[in-house]
Amino acid sequence: MLVNINAVSAKRQNALGELGELSRSRIFLSEFKYNRGAEIYGETETADYIYQVLEGAVRSYKLLFDGRRQIGAFHLVGDIFGLENGAAHRFTAEAIVDTTVRLMKRRSLEHVAETDVVVALDLLIMTTGNLQHAEDHMLLLGRKTSLERVAAFLLEMDRRLTAKSVMALPMSRRDIADYLGLTLETVSRALSYLHAKGILGFLGPTQRQIVLLDRLRLAELDL
Amino acid sequence: MLVNINAVSAKRQNALGELGELSRSRIFLSEFKYNRGAEIYGETETADYIYQVLEGAVRSYKLLFDGRRQIGAFHLVGDIFGLENGAAHRFTAEAIVDTTVRLMKRRSLEHVAETDVVVALDLLIMTTGNLQHAEDHMLLLGRKTSLERVAAFLLEMDRRLTAKSVMALPMSRRDIADYLGLTLETVSRALSYLHAKGILGFLGPTQRQIVLLDRLRLAELDL
DNA sequence: GCGGCACCTTGATACAGATCAAGGCTCCGG
DNA sequence: CCGGAGCCTTGATCTGTATCAAGGTGCCGC
Structure with a gap:
């Protein structure tokens, strides 16, 4: 649920380290605020937006039917999340504390990626980073x-x-x-x-x- | 270690379902055979090639110092593996049974991806598939x-x-x-x-x- | 300033899965 | 045909972590 809206308040000039070329294309639309505990999106929801944490922290998790929960990642200030490269989200994302995100339409990013090879490679780099984290986490969960x-x-x-x-x-x-x-x-x-x-x-x-x-x-x- | 070499024996016309555009570019170079148990590459080795299983099966794993092992994935006939999008492999890969692979130079693939957006998006799709598998496996390892x-x-x-x-x-x-x-x-x-x-x-x-x-x-x- | 709630720590006990152990089956080489 | 190695199953026991339980602390609303 969206809790509070600060549309297009572009005053913040945050560190966009991992954004690469994306930071140069002006396709980030607006800011949103989520209260502590608020759901940003649910598993299996259509992925309409991708997000960057400006302030606060977010957890991404999967649930089993009986309530067992596995958090796949924490997203901290500067991190981009919700990047599924597909129609539907594969995690539920929730604000851990009061959190401000910047968001952009997934379709506009897709559109750019389809023609701009640099953007496509940026997406590949980000996805590869997520994959590497998941691979390390499998070792932790399976054997440590x-x-x-x-x-x-x-x-x-x-x-x-x-x-x-x-x-x-x-x-x-x-x-x-x-x-x-x-x-x-x-x-x-x-x-x-x-x-x-x-x-x-x-x-x-x-x-x-x-x-x-x-x-x-x-x-x-x-x- | 390479055990047996059948260079450029292109007689096999395998199902390349997931290869997308890659199957159309003629950049797969040669076939190699690995005996049961043979190492295809080691963790942290430089990633010079990417591989496709033509026959057999492969395990990809990480080790802790004391020998605890976590297998991240099994690669079966048709699967592509060793695609790290970086200089070094993040797993050790071994033939589970006698295995034939097709391989290509990573640098030539990179080279194509840097100019051809379709190839870059194919790589993104494959990496996303690997990520999704890893995400599901984290839930399994953490909570099932x-x-x-x-x-x-x-x-x-x-x-x-x-x-x-x-x-x-x-x-x-x-x-x-x-x-x-x-x-x-x-x-x-x-x-x-x-x-x-x-x-x-x-x-x-x-x-x-x-x-x-x-x-x-x-x-x-x-x- | 008090009551209740969310969160955390610590202790006691239970249990799922690990470890230790033994034996069976198949395959292979001599 | 025999012996041994690799792999698998099954049984007995152990143990790391889960579960159950109690109590402490800070914070918020009234």
Whole structure:
């Protein structure tokens, strides 16, 4: 559901690192805001738009009938998502916190890609990046222990989330668990263990602000 | 390692369903044969060629330092693999049985893609297909039970392997286990359970020939 | 400022699947 | 025909993670 609309407010000049040629074509239409928890699109819905996170964070997931959930990716500031190269979305996307996205019509992008080989290759590069992430995640989900998974998660977020020393995780323990194929209790225990070992520290009153105190030992835990 | 070379033996006119425009450009160079168990390329090797299976079957996998293995995909007759869109391979590929592949230089494909938008879009379609498979497999590895995984595997092989009523699996129980994130014993037990329930039958002296007797009930076991 | 809710941690117990172990079958080479 | 290797099944036991349970903390609305 669209919660709040700020159409065509082009004041933001965000870092478009991965956009390549797309950033040069003026086909991003407008901004939208989604409240925390709001659904951006549902699995199997027709893919009319693609999105870029300007502020906030998004989770993409699949559900089984009985409610088991697998989060395939978190989308952070700057990330592009919803790029399915097909008629229908393959994940449900939800705002984890209040989130602003920029969006464009998928058909106009397709149209450009059909004639402009540079845009087509940009799409290929982005899709390849998504594929590589999924391939690494299969190894994690199929063969790593709970501690290895949590260590890998922290290192991924450390790399992606910010240059600052403090990691402000937007997602809950349950989100992390559903990303790592664990339960929230197991995630919590792994984090407590890393805390006790002096590998990380907690900051705020909530436990979502984490400082990595020993990236080397953390990396040794992720094989 | 290349085991046996049949260069430019173009006698085979295989079904190239997924190749699209690529099948029309005459850039597939030659055929190679790999013995059962032979490595086609290693993880992190530079990706000089891309491959199509003409006969046989191939497994693509990642290893952890202590030997834990995750197979990301099986490549069957007609499948194209080794398409990394980057300098280095991200998996190790091995022949599961004696296997013949057709191969082409990656650079010549890249060269064509840089000018021909149709070829670039073909590459995008193939990469998107690989991504979709990986996304579904993340759900399986993260959230499905052992029985659900084995049921999903059988249905996938039934769909991909042959139109015939008998499924001749080229891979061992250990390969299946490493694809599904299980042990070979758990795979064996799940197959025995499905046999006892009358959902499948075994044929030959070895247990690799399987007949699906009740696809409907099998599909109900895969959520 | 108080009550309730969302979120997190920690402890106790249960269980699915891993591990350890044994034996059977087929194939192959001598 | 025999012996051994590779592969598979089945049984017994173990264990990592899930499940069940209780309690703590911060935050928000009234």
